[in-house]
Amino acid sequence: MPNSHILIPNRIVIYAKDIRNITGRSERTARKMLQQIREANGKKRGDLVTVVEFCQFTGIEEGLVTQFLMY
16 A cells, blocks of 8 residues: 555644744743734734734745644
8 A cells, every 4th residue: 555645734823832833932922922913913812813914924934834844
């Protein structure tokens, strides 16, 4: 049986845990960053933040973040 690779679909939403893993910052700082991104995009508390919004806010290339989230 040949090796089969399962493709994991890219997520469009980013969570505090993801930000913590990407940046190495604390959970609290990651949550604050999410709130700052929401405010910068006119969103309400609790609204989801997309990977694109995170990348625009941080200046990190979207491809790097997407690739990171696949693993």
